[in-house]
Amino acid sequence: MLLSACLRRCARLLYWIPVTIIIMVVMWSYYAYVVHFCWILLTCATQRVVFLCLFHVCFGMFLWSFWKTLSTPPSSPSVEFQLSSSDSMLYEQEMGGLEKSQILLEISQKLPVHTRTATGAIRFCHHCQLIKPDRCHHCSVCQMCVLKMDHHCPWLNNCIGFSNYKFFMLFLLYSLLYCLLIVSTVTPTFIELWLGKLFDSCVKLHVLFLTLVSAMFAVTLCFLLFFHIWLLTSNKTTLEWLSVPFFVDGPASEAFDVGVRANFLQVFGKKKSLWPFPVFSSEGDGHSFPLRWQMSSHSPSLMNGNGHCAVEGSVVSPEGVSATIAVDD
Ligand SMILES: [Zn+2]
Numbered sequence: 001m002l003l004s005a006c007l008r009r010c011a012r013l014l015y016w017i018p019v020t021i022i023i024m025v026v027m028w029s030y031y032a033y034v035v036h037f038c039w040i041l042l043t044c045a046t047q048r049v050v051f052l053c054l055f056h057v058c059f060g061m062f063l064w065s066f067w068k069t070l071s072t073p074p075s076s077p078s079v080e081f082q083l084s085s086s087d088s089m090l091y092e093q094e095m096g097g098l099e100k101s102q103i104l105l106e107i108s109q110k111l112p113v114h115t116r117t118a119t120g121a122i123r124f125c126h127h128c129q130l131i132k133p134d135r136c137h138h139c140s141v142c143q144m145c146v147l148k149m150d151h152h153c154p155w156l157n158n159c160i161g162f163s164n165y166k167f168f169m170l171f172l173l174y175s176l177l178y179c180l181l182i183v184s185t186v187t188p189t190f191i192e193l194w195l196g197k198l199f200d201s202c203v204k205l206h207v208l209f210l211t212l213v214s215a216m217f218a219v220t221l222c223f224l225l226f227f228h229i230w231l232l233t234s235n236k237t238t239l240e241w242l243s244v245p246f247f248v249d250g251p252a253s254e255a256f257d258v259g260v261r262a263n264f265l266q267v268f269g270k271k272k273s274l275w276p277f278p279v280f281s282s283e284g285d286g287h288s289f290p291l292r293w294q295m296s297s298h299s300p301s302l303m304n305g306n307g308h309c310a311v312e313g314s315v316v317s318p319e320g321v322s323a324t325i326a327v328d329d
């Protein structure tokens, strides 16, 4: 018992290793850019001031969004989705799967729940003893159900979901800008160093590595940011991209897609002045989301006989992704 508790504590400490690596790389990049590049190598004072100002704006926004993504706890479903003690007892007493499903179906009638399991049953979390709201998933690392869960990020040791998805998008954006700023300002000096015009070996090493590491991160972040912009504008989470959500009538890959502008506003909110800052401004409470067929009630071509969205192409089998992300569905 004591041993397993110690092992769990050690495992929790191990989760912080990737975060520590990121922090160390960022601290080193700050030192290499400010001290070695701006202070030692740059000779023009105006250039030095302009570069340092731009760098600190980028660095500040990057740190702010990084901290907010890292420190904002994922939000869990409200108490209405939790089974009451009497319902829980009734549920546990029933032996048959069909009877259990019937109990959950009756409880879910008063909840805004539309998504189902692949077999058409109500989505229930046995760990948290609750009916999962639409787009909510259980994270086995955080050991809780997370509203509009996107993925568990090992580099931030946090779940990315409804509470911090905007911060995560800004973190990707400002990280990319930070790397691009370093690459674009250091490259002329990098070329001079490469051609052997500057000889201080310590400075040379720092600046060479700074350019290479920043360029490498910039390429990776570029792919990641464009992928998440595509997810944001089509109103999908990474989990929904991997495994299409199921409804009463079957899977619907674009069920939450209500148009590019509305999709963007769901995450960034209506206040334009808050868009660039990692301050929470997302719409809704994370428990229910507008559905495509509700928004397009005047467009019968999108709906089937039950008033639900017709199943569209690119359906992915949910069985194919079970081991990809730390999620129980
Ligand atoms: Zn759970």
Ligand SMILES: [Zn+2]
Pocket: 139, 140, 141, 142, 143, 151, 152, 153, 158, 159, 160
């Ligand atoms: Zn998690």
